[in-house]
Amino acid sequence: MEQRSGNRILLCSDYLPPSDGGVEQVVQKLALHLVDEGCEVGVFTLDDGARDFELQDVPDVSFHTASALDLTDIIGLQSMFSVSALSEFRRVLREFQPDIVHAHNRFFYTSVLAAVYSICADYKLVTTLHLGDIGMISGFGGVAAKTFEQTISRFVISRSEQVICVSAAAELIAQSLGANRTVVIRNVVDINEFSPNSINGKSLLYIGRFVHNNGIQDLLTALPSILDSHPDAEIHLVGSGPLEEEVLATIESSGLSDSVTTYDYVDDISEMYDRASVFCRPSYSEGLPLTMLEAMASGVPPVVTAIAGVPEVVTDYETGVLLEPGNPDEVAQAVIELFDDAELRARLAKNSREYITENLTWEQRTEKVIEVYSQVTTNV
Missing domain, CATH: 3.40.50.2000 (Glycogen Phosphorylase B;)
Structure with missing residues (x-):
């Protein structure tokens, strides 16, 4: 195998912009900031054929997709499923050879893939928990989410070398699911992109x-x-x-x-x-x-x-x-x-x-995430 210098990071998320959820925005921003810090960055996501991804035209990001079915309208919670991702993810691992796979969201399909392949592949798994307690989610979606959490999410957590939590409340959830190593790194904002513009109206x-x-x-x-x-x-x-x-x-x-x-x-x-x-x-x-x-x-x-x-x-x-x-x-x-x-x-x-x-700025968050990567690769 060819020798590599530095960390190669593969970020995984079922959704990416222009999808309008917060997790996908965070993943995209993290990819761009990691590139700015000199990391080699790959991204793996699922594609239901309904959008053109913003990251796919970024030359410094190795961008990969697998075709998928969006189940959100069926179960009422954001959810994707893909058969082809099983082989596509394996291909990406073989070609990109990540040192770290960073999964996002304990309920995402790509997070499960990252956990499953960590059993036999040579990379460290880091998982970010973006969601807190799901106890107030009602109906079929709530039952499905709670069942998934206590089974598959527990498996994802168990395979993770480190669990990043966006809040102390999310950290409690991670620990209740068996996480041994957790750290709170809160979501942040680009303070140049989002700045005050006072209006007098209502x-x-x-x-x-x-x-x-x-x-x-x-x-x-x-x-x-x-x-x-x-x-x-x-x-x-x-x-x-x-x-x-x-x-x-x-x-x-x-x-x-x-x-x-x-x-x-x-x-x-x-x-x-x-x-x-x-x-x-x-x-x-x-x-x-x-x-x-x-x-x-x-x-x-x-x-x-x-x-x-x-x-x-x-x-x-x-x-x-x-x-x-x-x-x-x-x-x-x-x-x-x-x-x-x-x-x-x-x-x-x-x-x-x-x-x-x-x-809560991106400079602060990126520094903390890179510190986590360094810790898991050196087994600190």
Whole structure:
């Protein structure tokens, strides 16, 4: 075998941009920052034929895909399945010869592949847990996720030399699944891409997949009260997913069409934060939502549920407003209060931006991830 110098890193994610989830955004940014730090980077993802990947045209990234079926609309949770990935992943391992395979999300198909092949292949497996407690996910999707977590996710964790957790709450989940070596490295933001652009109007922004897990249904329930108090407010909903038809139908049937604008995908998401005065994502399950951090970096105060890693970053009425999940009335009250009080809005916006710039930048995160790679390859 040809001798190699330095670490070769293969990042694995079922989804990548232009898919609009937070995990895929993190993986893409990590790939680019690792390249900037001199690492040899490969990426393996799944392709349902519905998009052209942004990373495939980056010359310094070795980009690989396998055809797949997206099951999200069937089970209600983000999910992919691929038969061809079994052989394609083996081919990529043979050709790219990674020192480290870095899997993302304990529920992703590619994470399972990375764990299975680690049994016989010569690489170290690192896994990042992006999601916290899934206990509030209901229905068939919740049952499936909990069963998967206690079986297959446990296997992925058991094969991982190191588990990176995006929050202390996610670290507790990792440890409950048997992780021996864990470290908290929080999600971060490009503070140059996302920066404040103060507006005087009343504009509410939601960004995320239209799934029950993200609480879009609670926000829709809260909108009539918000608009009764502030009929001049603008509502912007950015996302797509299995609840998309239900979201559009609710907007129409509730008479909200004149105030609500929906977007299935936005090329430059920073422009959406530039239009917003309040951000809201009333999720039921998260790790540390990237969109919340982007809003904070953009000086848009977040109204978010106090779950998983969110309270580790958002201090109630200092850097945002914290809510209990599953309470549309609280959502409405918090948004109305911020629309009513421009001074409070401005203070939270300033504090949010300062917190991000001091604690959560990509330079800080990349350095910490590379340190993890160094530790696992030297068995420290």
